[in-house]
Amino acid sequence: MSTSRPPAGDRLLRAGAIVTVIGLVTTMVAMLPLIIPDLTLPPAMWFASMIIGIGLAMVIAGFAVSARARARSASQPES
Numbered sequence: 001m002s003t004s005r006p007p008a009g010d011r012l013l014r015a016g017a018i019v020t021v022i023g024l025v026t027t028m029v030a031m032l033p034l035i036i037p038d039l040t041l042p043p044a045m046w047f048a049s050m051i052i053g054i055g056l057a058m059v060i061a062g063f064a065v066s067a068r069a070r071a072r073s074a075s076q077p078e079s
Contacts, residue, residue: 009065016058023052 027049033039 007066008069009062012058012062012065014062016055016060016062018055019058020052020055023049023055027052 026045030041030045030049033041
């Protein structure tokens with residue numbers, strides 16, 4: 001039975017993608033008062049929609065970790 005490790009940065013990429021999707025959904029919900037004027041949302045909804053940037057930063061960091069690991073493994077001679 002072979003247990004393979006996930007590539008470096010894979011967890012960070014997945015977590016960043018999930019955070020970004022959650023931020024996109026909260027942004028769409030936060031925009032509903034523009035369509036439905038009688039709807040009022042708490043101000044925290046606007047702050048929750050700002051997690052898109054955090055998610056995108058996590059995705060970029062995951063790509064950077066993955067690229068560094070790939071470059072490190074490519075520069076090492078195979079034994």
